[in-house]
Amino acid sequence: MAFQTWQVGLDIQNGQLCALGIQRRRNGWQLRHWWQHALPHDTLTHGLLQRPGIVIAILQRWRKQLPYRVSLRVGFPPQLVLQQQIELPRQQLREPERSSYIVAAARRFFPIEPETLALDYRQAQEPGSQLWLTATRREALLSWLNCLQEVRLTPQVLELTPAALYAMANTLRLDPTAALVHRLHDHWLWFSPLKPQIWGWCAAEDAPDFSTLRQQHLAGASSFYYSSIREEALPEGTQWLNPLDAFAMKQPPLPRVPGAFTLAAGLALRPGDR
Numbered sequence: 536m537a538f539q540t541w542q543v544g545l546d547i548q549n550g551q552l553c554a555l556g557i558q559r560r561r562n563g564w565q566l567r568h569w570w571q572h573a574l575p576h577d578t579l580t581h582g583l584l585q586r587p588g589i590v591i592a593i594l595q596r597w598r599k600q601l602p603y604r605v606s607l608r609v610g611f612p613p614q615l616v617l618q619q620q621i622e623l624p625r626q627q628l629r630e631p632e633r634s635s636y637i638v639a640a641a642r643r644f645f646p647i648e649p650e651t652l653a654l655d656y657r658q659a660q661e662p663g664s665q666l667w668l669t670a671t672r673r674e675a676l677l678s679w680l681n682c683l684q685e686v687r688l689t690p691q692v693l694e695l696t697p698a699a700l701y702a703m704a705n706t707l708r709l710d711p712t713a714a715l716v717h718r719l720h721d722h723w724l725w726f727s728p729l730k731p732q733i734w735g736w737c738a739a740e741d742a743p744d745f746s747t748l749r750q751q752h753l754a755g756a757s758s759f760y761y762s763s764i765r766e767e768a769l770p771e772g773t774q775w776l777n778p779l780d781a782f783a784m785k786q787p788p789l790p791r792v793p794g795a796f797t798l799a800a801g802l803a804l805r806p807g808d809r
Contacts (some may be wrong), residue, residue: 540600541566541567544802545688546610546696547583549576550720551764552593556601556797563783564706564804568788570597576720581677584610588684594686607688608802609678610696613724613736616671619644623666637668645670691807697734699801700726704760706781706804714756715776716745717797718763723748724798729755745770762794 541556556568572593578586628636637656641649652670676693684691695754700715704726709715714727723737725748733750740750745761749772753759761773769775777801779785779793790796 543568543601543605543607544610544699544799544805545607545690546699546796546798546802547578547590548764549579550574550576551795552590552597553796553799555595555796555803555804556605557782557800560784563662564781566779566785567780568600569796569799570600571790571795572597582614584678584682586687587678589681590595590779590781591685594688596660598686598688599694602654605682606807607690607692608692608694608696608805609679609683609700610798611671611693611696612803613695613734613760614722615675616669616695617645617647618667618786620665621668636726637666640668641670644668648670660662692802692805694805695725695734696735696798696802697736699798699805700724701734701803702773703776703797704779707776710758711774713760714753715760716748716762716773717776717794718745718755718761718765720764725753727753727756745773762797764792764795766792768784 540560541553542559543556546553548614550573552572552574554570555566557564558567574593575586575589576634578584578590582591601635624636638649640653645652651673651677653673654715655669656666657664700717704715712728714725717724723742723782724736724738735749742751742783759768759773762776762778769800775792778797778799780790781804
């Protein structure tokens with residue numbers, strides 16, 4: 536039955552690969568599986584896979600630990616995308632006119648030929664007639680998909696990694712005015728209710744610590760939830776975000792550093808597209 540299928544989040548970053556599988560139960564989510572493996576620190580360059588052979592070999596070993604059928608959600612690097620909010624015309628558009636309108640919008644907003652782009656769009660959460668239009672180079676997307684297909688993995692969802700933080704906030708019912716910040720080896724991710732940019736990323740070399748990140752990108756936020764892939768002291772003015780708190784049922788052994796699984800957990804919790 537569909538509700539028995541594991542939802543699996545896969546997060547591939549420089550330095551580590553994390554995966555987490557969950558299953559819906561009557562009383563909430565059950566943690567069924569977690570897995571972590573070290574990766575070279577040059578696995579990705581600006582989000583592009585540079586060492587697909589190493590990643591494929593590791594994924595092959597991991598795939599053997601999963602059920603045959605899973606609902607896979609994979610994190611996609613925000614470094615590879617351009618995003619723009621667009622207004623829809625007042626009259627309702629049907630296909631193929633709707634697609635033609637969106638391609639025309641891509642020509643206006645993105646300095647790349649639409650033929651070389653993979654486009655996605657979704658309705659904005661705010662009331663109105665806005666769409667969030669997301670674009671990435673088709674060749675970059677195919678490099679990720681080809682890597683997964685080598686090990687018989689077909690993602691149901693490719694989601695920007697900052698959106699995994701939003702899924703965590705929704706599941707844990709965190710303060711809706713708070714920003715979520717996640718620290719990785721070489722960059723930061725955040726999700727925030729601040730407008731106009733509600734998510735973002737920043738290279739670690741540009742913001743060596745949380746205080747700098749806050750001053751540069753989140754000066755308007757007043758409260759923060761914080762997680763990190765490494766053990767460290769909690770930055771002043773933040774609260775820990777423990778992704779394992781989202782699961783009502785779990786049993787040892789559990790990850791020694793729960794924050795390393797924040798993105799994998801958020802991806803696993805992310806609802807499927809309709």
